[in-house]
Amino acid sequence: MSHPPVPARYRGVWSRTLLETPTHRDDTSLVLWMQTELWHADLRIPLAARAGRIKAPVSAMSREQQQALALQSGFCGITQVERRSAHEDDLCAWHRHVDYQPPGLSPDAGWMLFESTDRLIETGLHGVYREVWERLPDSTGPCTFREQTDAQNPARVTRILTAGRYIMQVCPRAVAWPADTAPGDTLSEVLARHPAQASSLLDFEVSFGKLNEGEGLRWTIHHSTLPELESPS
Numbered sequence: 001m002s003h004p005p006v007p008a009r010y011r012g013v014w015s016r017t018l019l020e021t022p023t024h025r026d027d028t029s030l031v032l033w034m035q036t037e038l039w040h041a042d043l044r045i046p047l048a049a050r051a052g053r054i055k056a057p058v059s060a061m062s063r064e065q066q067q068a069l070a071l072q073s074g075f076c077g078i079t080q081v082e083r084r085s086a087h088e089d090d091l092c093a094w095h096r097h098v099d100y101q102p103p104g105l106s107p108d109a110g111w112m113l114f115e116s117t118d119r120l121i122e123t124g125l126h127g128v129y130r131e132v133w134e135r136l137p138d139s140t141g142p143c144t145f146r147e148q149t150d151a152q153n154p155a156r157v158t159r160i161l162t163a164g165r166y167i168m169q170v171c172p173r174a175v176a177w178p179a180d181t182a183p184g185d186t187l188s189e190v191l192a193r194h195p196a197q198a199s200s201l202l203d204f205e206v207s208f209g210k211l212n213e214g215e216g217l218r219w220t221i222h223h224s225t226l227p228e229l230e231s232p233s
Contacts, residue, residue: 013139018132036143041168074206076170098172139164
């Protein structure tokens with residue numbers, strides 16, 4: 001199924017500054033959404049996953065450290081924006097092709113309202129929530145997307161997105177979910193049932209960084225679901 005290009009006003013990198021639900025408020029998680037002409041990438045690292053973070057291979061981490069990583073989320077796929085009318089919010093759907101967490105119970109979609117050029121309010125379509133997004137400076141330049149296939153495992157495709165001076169790289173895990181994984185499960189729950197598979201289940205990269213000026217696609221990784229890839233602070 002083909003989708004029309006995402007309107008230019010959505011393109012760039014958006015940082016979520018606030019999430020509100022009837023029972024929860026979050027203004028401490030690191031949440032970054034990069035939107036190109038069609039593809040998106042999303043990285044979410046809660047405060048609990050950043051506290052005591054060590055930059056080591058997943059296989060070298062303790063059970064508690066691995067469980068902390070399992071609190072992260074991230075995904076990559078196609079974005080579809082439906083414009084209702086000039087007086088109504090847009091309907092935005094994110095069709096996830098790869099996902100750090102197990103499949104959810106409902107589609108990822110929300111109503112979108114631009115309060116200004118660089119401030120966006122999202123409210124839930126399938127749930128009750130409100131999110132505030134602010135666009136990062138230097139992210140409104142040209143956007144690109146490309147795929148890179150693993151020669152050793154052709155089914156494993158790395159997707160690389162850029163927006164302005166920012167870049168995101170997404171490389172999914174090489175293994176399938178265990179057979180007892182059900183929609184709505186969390187990665188934490190899956191790891192609790194299958195601790196011996198922790199290293200392979202956590203081997204899912206969503207990295208965010210900034211392109212180094214004048215150096216082509218050389219970039220510095222600021223945040224990643226794999227802490228060992230993050231550049232020193």
